[in-house]
Amino acid sequence: MKEHYYFDNASTSWPKPEPVYRFMDEFFRSYGVNPGRSGHSLAVESERMIFETRRLLAQFFGFAGDPMRVVFTQNVTDSLNLALFGLLDAGDHVITTCMEHNSVLRPLYHLERDRGVRVSRIGADDEGFVDLDAIRAALRPATKAVVINHGSNVLGSVQNLEAISAIARKAQAILIVDSAQSAGVLPIDMDDLGIGVLCFTGHKGLFGPMGVGGMIVAEGVDIRHGRVGGTGVDSISAFQPDTWPHRLEAGTGPLPGIAGLNAAQKWFAALGRSVECTADSEAKDGESDAETLDHALACRRALARIEAVEVEHIRRLREGLEAIDGVIVYGPRGNRPQLATLAFNIGSIPADQAGEMLDADYHLCVRAGLHCAPLVHEHLGTAKIRGAVRISPGYFTEADEIEHALTAIAELAR
Structure with missing residues (x-):
């Protein structure tokens, strides 16, 4: 690990x-x-x-x-x-x-x-x-x-x-x-x-x-x-x-x-002017010369790239978590708009205890609890088990890290 x-x-x-x-x-x-x-x-x-x-x-x-x-x-x-x-x-x-x-x-x-x-x-x-x-x-x-x-x-x-x-x-x-x-x-x-x-x-x-x-x-x-x-x-x-x-x-x-x-901000613009981002976006906005892109457009391309990466991360996590017996997943379903943030619980294990175990046994850094948003947890009914475990990948998260997280949560659920 x-x-x-x-x-x-x-x-x-x-x-x-x-x-x-x-x-x-x-x-x-x-x-x-x-x-x-x-x-x-x-x-x-x-x-x-x-x-x-x-x-x-x-x-x-x-x-x-x-x-x-x-x-x-x-x-x-x-x-x-x-x-x-x-x-x-x-x-x-x-x-x-x-x-x-x-x-x-x-x-x-x-x-x-x-x-x-x-x-x-x-x-x-x-x-x-x-x-x-x-x-x-x-x-x-x-x-x-x-x-x-x-x-x-x-x-x-x-x-x-x-x-x-x-x-x-x-x-x-x-x-x-x-x-x-x-x-x-x-x-x-x-x-x-x-x-x-x-x-x-x-x-x-x-x-x-x-x-x-x-x-x-x-x-x-x-x-x-x-x-x-x-x-x-x-x-x-x-x-x-x-x-x-x-x-x-x-x-x-x-x-x-x-x-x-x-x-x-300059990193966003540089990412948006990169070959990878401009190739993805040329057909949409008609600009072909990356060096001529103004800051706003370059950053808009970078955001499209970042969102695509993070959406794929959260799709993989949601599908993996929903396939694990005993794991309860909350939040948007289907194609409803979602950030790379997902809340779940493992059976009746209190959320803070699950978070501590994932950290101690699998080196998995997640956030467990009420997340400074108590009304959300009252609405979900999760306040009684001290909230939920939140997993939030980012742009720099690697595919092998996603697989490790799913393996860790599956083992804990078993």
Whole structure:
């Protein structure tokens, strides 16, 4: 056996592309100074890289607005907190779902209790797909926002953003999207979808490090200051600047993490311009010269490649698990859209115990428990056995690792 068989990419993608490790080290060694505070050449180069990363991410997510509305945070939880607490007031109504992560559930519980925000939580079917008619029925005159988890971190089910966006737009509600699981795997065109606030994290599908995330805020959506302090601009003012991104970025930012996202964005583009990806995509988009592809199109091709690889991984795992006696598999069936995330249980073995045994005896790195999404497990009825085992392969997972995982789970089931 290998030392580790890593199947916890829904928590954090690992390993990262080699250019990410290399550029983070090189940049921090050469230009690891505080950006935007001083005018010397080192600080200017540091600020230049940060702006370039904002611009690349805006293109990656189909946002044609000002790149300065790409705001860096600690992670997607931080982004969602800033968005929800910065937008919602007493008397406002917000629609969300039972498929959400605690990064949405807990802020909304607090806003309900502490600020008088009214919340409607929409159910889902047994495969994790939200009822669109229920969202429509929940709309009220006071509905200010619809908050949706694009891809479930438990079941991998992918919600229909286009349809949900149409519902939100008709009601003039702000669509807030948690893209923690989908960013870097599925294409997200923020402008076409009419997303008001797109929240993302760096350490999952975007192949960056931990400690950096962000949000892109559409024109016309103004989020109140969530933190105040130093910005390096307008220091004489007693109050936080209203300009973007300074209105939401206070203090020194996560420079090494942003450098990692910068390198990862260029890795996506290089993958999309590779012979393998361009050969797959030429007939679809008509571009034949890979070197002329802009960042957005190159990354779109890379995402198609990554999704194809991960879909095949999850197909093989689902088929293998469903063939094992005693294994219960949850989530989407057939051709319904799914990320490379799968939840299962082995008979009546508590999920955490199964996870520990798979690690100890087979070196299989999975995540067992409630996955910070308690309403999903209440809906599935798995809370009573302490959740489920989640297996999540990634782009760098090898075929022999898939076979080892299936063998390990089959032996444990026997």
